[in-house]
Amino acid sequence: MDYVRSILDCLASLCSCWQCTDDLGTQGIEPSERTHLLADSVNQSPALRRSNSADLSNDYSQSLPKKDDQNALSRLVQNTAINMINVGAMDSHTLEHQEYTDRIKLYSQRLQQQWNNVQHPSVVMKGLLKDVPNHQSCVSKPIYSDDTAQMKMFMEKSHAGVSGIQIDHREAVVVPFHIP
Amino acid sequence: MSDDIKKYFNGLLHKVSGLYVIQITDRDGVPLLRVSHSQEKNVDFALMPSLIPTFTTASDQASKLGLGRNKTIISMYSNYQVVQMNKLPLILTFVGAEDCNTGHILALEHQVDGYLEDIKMAVTES
Numbered sequence: 662m663d664y665v666r667s668i669l670d671c672l673a674s675l676c677s678c679w680q681c682t683d684d685l686g687t688q689g690i691e692p693s694e695r696t697h698l699l700a701d702s703v704n705q706s707p708a709l710r711r712s713n714s715a716d717l718s719n720d721y722s723q724s725l726p727k728k729d730d731q732n733a734l735s736r737l738v739q740n741t742a743i744n745m746i747n748v749g750a751m752d753s754h755t756l757e758h759q760e761y762t763d764r765i766k767l768y769s770q771r772l773q774q775q776w777n778n779v780q781h782p783s784v785v786m787k788g789l790l791k792d793v794p795n796h797q798s799c800v801s802k803p804i805y806s807d808d809t810a811q812m813k814m815f816m817e818k819s820h821a822g823v824s825g826i827q828i829d830h831r832e833a834v835v836v837p838f839h840i841p
Numbered sequence: 842m843s844d845d846i847k848k849y850f851n852g853l854l855h856k857v858s859g860l861y862v863i864q865i866t867d868r869d870g871v872p873l874l875r876v877s878h879s880q881e882k883n884v885d886f887a888l889m890p891s892l893i894p895t896f897t898t899a900s901d902q903a904s905k906l907g908l909g910r911n912k913t914i915i916s917m918y919s920n921y922q923v924v925q926m927n928k929l930p931l932i933l934t935f936v937g938a939e940d941c942n943t944g945h946i947l948a949l950e951h952q953v954d955g956y957l958e959d960i961k962m963a964v965t966e967s
Contacts, residue, residue, distance in 0.1 A: 746902050756869050756894075764871040771963035772873060776846060 846956065850876040853949050859941030861921075863949075864934045865957070867964045868897045873931070874960065893932050896925045915943060926950060928957055930964045 756764075850863055854876050862877040870893035896914060904910045916923045917939065924946050926933040933953060935946045 744905060746905050748902065756871070761871055764867070764869075768867070768871065768873050768963050772960070775959055775962060 846874070847876060849956075850874065850953075853952055854878065857937070857941065857945040857949065859938035860935060860946060861938070862934070862936040863953075864936075865953075865960060866893050866932050866934065868894065868930055868932060870894050870932075873963065892923075893925070893934065896932060896934075897927070897929075900925075900927055913947070922946075928961075931957060931961055933957070 854860055854863055860878075862875065864872055864876075865874040866872045870891070900911055900914060903914075911927070913924065913926045916925075920939055922937050922939055922941060922943065924935040924937070924943065933950070935949070937943075937946060
């Protein structure tokens with residue numbers, strides 16, 4: 662009797678699972694209280710857009726219109742994979758040495774072809790600090806005598822101006838406080 | 842023409858004191874362009890083929906921590922600093938001394954951007 666009951670329990674849980682996944686599959690189609698206001702909101706979430714694997718998102722977007730349980734399950738798995746921080750995936754990006762050298766050759770060939778059409782960017786930034794962070798190279802350059810003469814003239818004029826300032830005070834400059 | 846480009850990047854390299862290497866690679870770390878200080882110490886450790894793919898993955902995974910999508914990762918070591926910029930499908934890598942002005946390195950981004958569009962063409966065609 663216990664054996665039959667356990668089988669029945671198992672069947673019941675399977676049915677509920679099936680129903681659950683079916684709900685997930687039809688969730689975006691029939692309007693209900695759980696329907697998202699924005700259609701396909703999961704697909705538009707930043708986490709999914711962040712995915713660098715085009716295949717995953719393609720599979721996922723194709724799986725949406727179908728009401729297949731398998732697709733709903735795979736969608737859940739993919740969504741989890743996209744949102745999971747997977748440190749182990751770092752090892753899977755290493756290239757074979759042969760492919761590495763082949764790509765270097767390919768890129769150098771293409772760049773050689775393209776460089777002929779490339780034009781220098783005409784963005785010339787003005788200003789000493791922005792354009793030349795390494796100011797020592799500018800400081801070490803020689804200064805022309807005209808520039809020195811102009812600077813001297815400015816200095817003399819400003820000096821004369823400053824020395825010409827006079828204060829014509831009519832009241833006492835130092836005011837004593839009335840401390841009792 | 843390629844000499845002109847190299848000269849331009851060499852000029853950028855010499856603008857920032859303490860900057861050793863500028864390298865442009867694809868996202869798998871395959872180099873497209875590299876300029877470096879000839880007399881500088883060996884900084885190849887920072888340009889190992891595994892470092893750059895690790896940056897792309899780390900940048901991608903780190904965005905899931907809740908800090909959002911980042912563009913640049915700056916790694917400070919005892920003797921060096923490595924600045925990596927996400928310009929997908931390209932990765933821009935700068936290696937400098939530990940006391941090199943990081944702000945100056947970051948300021949070079951705008952001066953490199955003009956060329957990156959052309960260099961991207963070589964990668965995206967494949």
